[in-house]
Amino acid sequence: MRDPYTVLGVPKSVSEKDLKTAYRKLAKAHHPDQNQDDPKAHAKFAEVSSAYEFLTDKDKRAAYDRGEIDADGNPRFAGFGRGGGGARPGSPGAGGFSAEDILKEFMSGFGGQPRGAPRGGGSTGWDPFTGSSSSGGFRPAPPRRTCGAMT
Numbered sequence: 001m002r003d004p005y006t007v008l009g010v011p012k013s014v015s016e017k018d019l020k021t022a023y024r025k026l027a028k029a030h031h032p033d034q035n036q037d038d039p040k041a042h043a044k045f046a047e048v049s050s051a052y053e054f055l056t057d058k059d060k061r062a063a064y065d066r067g068e069i070d071a072d073g074n075p076r077f078a079g080f081g082r083g084g085g086g087a088r089p090g091s092p093g094a095g096g097f098s099a100e101d102i103l104k105e106f107m108s109g110f111g112g113q114p115r116g117a118p119r120g121g122g123s124t125g126w127d128p129f130t131g132s133s134s135s136g137g138f139r140p141a142p143p144r145r146t147c148g149a150m151t
Helices: 004-008 016-030 041-056 058-065 099-110
Strands: none
Touching: 004 016, 004 041, 016 041, 041 058
């Protein structure tokens, strides 16, 4: 559904009385019995009725005004565009970044590739996904003995 305020032609600050007045005016104008020769009258009437029903529910109206739900009553999630869902694994998401890029940037502060160093080619940084440096020099630390037990 479109924005219910737009459908009814009222501002977001509309009072309950003015909301009811706007609804009655539009419902009468678009009622299918009054417009038997207009095939779109039923759809317009249904949209007006739905918008009015939505805005008269105080909880839904408040949640919509705060941006928590859309005009259909479905929750909105921060960071996702229309249609919900994020990027597929391994593909760049919003802004052209993938999870791998973000993790590599984060891990660069822990002895990995220095910030601002060129990627690929002559890089000798540590790759957090393979556990080795690109020069092949990664060697895990030998196991430590503590109280006779391996850890």
